Every structure is written in C-alpha cells, then in structure tokens.
Amino acid sequence: MQQEMAYDMQGNPHPVTEFKDDYSGAKLGFWVFLLTEAMMFGVLFLLFFIYFYRHTGSFVASSGDLNVWLGGTNTVILLVSTYTMGLATLMMRRGKIKASALLVGVTAVMAIVFLCIKGTEWNIDIDHGIYLGSKALGTMNKGEILFFGLYFVMTGLHGLHVIAGIALMGWVLLLIRSGRIKPEHTIVMKNVTLYWDFVHLIWIVLFPLFYMIGV
C-alpha cells in the first residue's frame, strides 16, 4: 500500500499515520495496558505493606509455613521461561520461524509446570485446612488471617495472569502457523513477550514477600 501524504500550503508532502497496522501505536497501547496492570497489583502490594507493618510478627511466622523450595523452583521456572519467550521473538525477527515456534511452545510448557507446582502448594495448604474462609484460618490470629488472605488473593490473581499467558502463547502459535506473525510483522508476539515479562516481574516481587521473609 502506498504511503498517504498530506500537503501543506507550499505543497510539501507530509506522511499520514493510518490506524491500520500502526506498529508504534500497538506498542504504546500495550504499555499503557501494562500500566493499568501495575496499578492493580500496586494496590495489593500497598495493602501487603500496610498489614505487614501492623502485624510484622505474624507475617514472618506465617511466611515460614510456606514451602520456600516449591516457590523457589517456580521462580527459576519463570525466569527461564521469560528468557525463552524473549529468545522466541528474537528468532522470529531473524527469520527463524520454526525455532521461534518451538521456543514459544517451550515457554508455554514451563508456564503449565509453574501452575502445577502452584496447584500442589495450594493443595498442601488446603490439606492443612488453610484456605479462604476456612475454620482453621478463623481460629488463627488476625495477622495470620490477613497474611493468608493476601497470599491466596495475590498468587491467585497472578495465577490467572499465567493462565491468560498460556492462552496468549497458544494464540501466538496459531498466528505463526497461519503466517500472520512474520519476521517483518511481529507486533503481537512482541506484546505477548512484554506481557510475559510483566507476569514474571510480578512474581519476582511476590516471591520474596510471601516466601522469604520467614526464612
């Protein structure tokens, strides 16, 4: 398609930006979206800090109940998966489509593993009678109730983001297959990579907050 021009009074041409296929626009839009996500998680972090300040003792004690090894493994998995996702975009830009698709697939598998481990952790907690609104939780002190309340809400919300990430990766794979993501047209892939970076960054903060303060 030919670039449309607007002409000023002297007759000089100036290129017009169209809304269709506007790479910078799509990128900017996604950054703004990530900003809203950051605001949302920001509120939860704020709540965490306020209650941590009020109930430091019980927060540290409850944190000791969480399994730092499972959480740590998950952290490593997410770190590696961001790397593979970034690499996938790089490969796509270099024209190595097959390698790129493979790397996206690997990332998705790691995300699934992350969810499985998370599920195991939650299961252990639930076996101990610790879940939202449970009787055992109701008998604990207020700091512990708040700690586990925030733990389930925040890791749950993060988990939802991981699930969304897996869906997005599946979508990216479909788009690669149908040729709608090409080495010269990678904006969707780039945005999904950005999203995954964001999801992993949130976890990088969640992990020390919930698992490490009691170690």
Added chain:
Amino acid sequence: MPSFYHETNTIFGTHRNPVLQWIFTTDHKRIALLYMGVMFTLFFFAVSAALTMRAELFFPGQQFLDPHTYNQLFTFHGVTMIFLFIVPGIAAALGNFILPLMLGARELSFPRLNLLSWWLYITGVVTALSSLVSGHGFADTGWTFYAPYSIRTDAHVLSTLSAAFILGLSSILTGLNFVVTIHRLRAPGMTFFKMPLFVWGLYATAWIQVLATPVIGITLILVILERTLGVGIFDPTKGGDPLLYEHLFWIYSHPAVYLMILPGFGIISEVLPVFTRRTIFGYRSIAISSASIAGIGYLVWGHHMFTSGISDMARIIFSLLTFLVAVPTGVKIFDWVATLYKGSIILATPMLWILGSIVNFTVGGLAGLTLGALGTDIHLHDTYFVVAHFHYTILGGVVFMFIGGLHYWYPKITGKLYDEVRGRIAFGLMFVGFNLLWFPMYIAGFLGNPRRYFDYLPTFTIYHQIAGVGAVLVAFGLLTVLYNFYRGLRSGKEAGPNPWGGTTLEWHIPSPPPLENFSKIPYVDFDPYEYENGEPVVEFDEDFRRIR
C-alpha cells in the same frame, strides 16, 4: 456523499440486517451513538428514581416509601448516574464521535477494542440492573459500597459490585484507545498545542481512566471476595481495616469526578470561541490546567474522609491539596470570562447551556472550597450541603455542559438543525428549575439536615418543598430537550457542514460525516481557533488542501 448512517464497517464483514450492522459496527461514530442511546435511557430511569424520592420528601414523615426501599432507590439513582451515565458520559458518547474528527483521523487507533468497550459497558448495565428483578432487590449501600456494611448487608451487592468492575474495564479500554489515538493519529502538522481543547480535556480524562480505574477494580474484587470467600482484608473482625477501603475507594473516585468534568470543560472551550467569534483567551493555560487538574486531582481523596478518624496531620495535608485544585480550575474560569470580554456574544442554545454551566459550576465549586476547609467540613459533612455541592458541579456543571455539547454538535451528528426557540425555552426551564431544586439544599444542609435520610424534621419542610417544585421544572426542561431533538430529527432544516462558523476540523467535513471521515487527511499548520472579523480564517478546498 453517503454518510456513516448508510454504510459501515462491522467486525464480521458485512451484514444485511441493520440491527447487526449497528451492534457489531467498528465505526467510532456509530459506537458513540450506541453509547448515547443506552446512556440517556438510563439517565431518564435515574431521573425518575430521583423524582420519586423528591415526591416522598415533599412532606415530612413517611408517605409511600419505606426506609429500606428509599435506601435502594438512592443507591440505584447514584449507581446509575455515576457508573452508567456520567463516568462514561461525555468521553464515550461525544468523545468517541468527535475526537477522531477533531484530530483529522479516520478512526480511533483500535476500532475493535472500541466495540469491545461498548459491549463491556452493556454487560455492566445488564449486570447492574439484573439485581432489580432478581432475589433480594437492589443494593442499599449507596454508590460508595463502604465496607464493612457492603460485606454484611443482605441486599444484592454482588451483582452491583461486579457491574462496577466490568464498567471500569470498559472505561479503561476507552481511555487507552484515546491515549494512543491522540499520540498517534493527529493529522500531520498538528502538534499537541495545536489540538482543540476538547481533545485536551479528553486526553487528561483518558489518563485518569487508565491510572485510577484499576485501583477501584481490584478494591471491588476484594469486597466481592470478602462476601463470597471471607478474605477479611476490609473486615475488622478478621483484622482488616475498613478505613483502607475508604482510602482505596476515593483514590479512584475522587479523580473520577475530574474524569466527569474535564471533557465538559473541553466542551466549554469549544463552544465559547465559536459563539463569541474570537480566539479563546489563554489557550495554553487552559490546556495545561486540564492536565494539572488531572494530576492534582489524584492527591486530594482524603477530603472525603475528614470525619472518618484519619490523623490530624493527614487531614491538614489533604485540605491544603484540595485548595490547590481550585487554582487550575480558577485559571480556566478566568480564561473563559476573558474570552467573553468584548466578544460578540451570540446567545444561541449551546452558548446558553455553557454559560449556565459556568454559573452553576462556579457556585458548586466555591461550595466545594467550604467543604475542603477542615473546620467547616466537620459541620457540613454528610448534610444536604454536600448533596447540593456535588449536584451543582455534576448536574449543573457537567450535565449542562454535556447537553450544551449535544446541541453544539447536533447538526454535525444528524445533519439537521433543532428548533432554536424551543431550545432556549428548555434551557430556561432547566436553569430556573435547577437552582430552585438545589439552592435550598445548601441552606437546609447548613442548618443541619443530614443527607441520605428518608425523613426530616418539620423545620426543613419549606426547603424540600421548594426543591420539589424545582424538580418538576427540571423534568419538564429535560423532556423539552428530548422533544426538541426528536422534532429536529424528524423535520429539522438541513444543517450544512458548518452552521455555527466553527474552525476545528470536524466543521470542514459534511454533516453527517462519511464513513471514513476525511477523503484526504489535511495538513494542520494553524491554531484551532482563528477568527478574523467574525469569520473562520482557515479554508480548505475539496481535496483538503488549505487555500486560505
């Protein structure tokens, strides 16, 4: 040339069915009209609720509503007016229509996302209204959903909370779309300081939508989780802190009042130069004050909590910051007054609404300062004084601006003209009725009549009865506006592209606009409001090459 009413782009190719053509359209102008239609239907529902309350309050004592129904009624009125009408209000309806036209763009950056916003909005509307017909009846918490009452009440709060969350999502997506559109799709040559001021208003609004709405979103989700799973973050019996709910709620909801008003300010800044036939005074200061109101508006939420038990230091700081917001607002008002000075003022209907809104908003804004001062707020908190204050700013201000804007762009949207005399009569009814309705509330509130109560002491009877008469006038005024628009549509005169002599880009294209707005994108190397001897300076030929 066929207008956008005759052809459209839809998300699934082309439809023959006209209903599907509308509800799946990706054309920003059609989506704007969809918003408008639903929004004003809801507006009239909420007005009816208000009239019912006024009727109940005409005499002291219980007439025909029991207290619980009254609580549900004002919650319905509040939720509908705030979340369903005025928050999406001007931005989603008029902004959607006008923004790309003013920028010289053929669409918003993300047309399909725009349609998704509308669908989310509809989902929110359905979710909110579903509780009217199902189960326990509408929420009775007031539109603020304060914890812990909203956690404990038997009324149907869940659906209202979810609705507010979904509407927030819709609002975020609209804001995101506008931010990107304004950054990317301005016509070549149009720098930020060559944008029309309505666009500046929408730009500031969009940032508030993007940055504040997620805060309320997650807060409402936490309340939903409290009710369903018992998380305990705002529940004092589990160690939670209800004050934190108030903080988080107002961190959004205070900026949200600027989100309602800023596009309205933008409309004033559009209408004034056109009907005074001169360049607006202090273009840059108006533009920058929009941005600073959005910025400072973030920092003042605590003034809603002066009597909630926060520390004295916090109250003093919030009081000071609240006064700061008045500075950029004052700058705007003085700029408008300076524009009027020695202008050849044409008192057409849009201009009347705008002037009325400036008067009402100034009264409401000054009362806001009274409430921002700590000492007086302690006396006036949760009285009818507050109710009068925010109705003066939001109804007398924003809704007047909205209706003024609707009159102003009516010829552009429909291609027809409304009846001028009927328009002025409607304004007269509204303006007189509005002041009769709300001014007595200032006095009643000052004398100690608390808000939200379904009954009052007999000494306050006279104020409520004057208000009742005013409410009837307001209702007649609104119906006249509606009738006028309807008649204009049926048998109005052809408007032509530029009936008012406007200078911004939307007046250079046919009314109603064609599907993709501009056949050729113009080059913009002029200021938005340039007049010479009462006529617009800039002219284009049919190819959008500037010839003057």
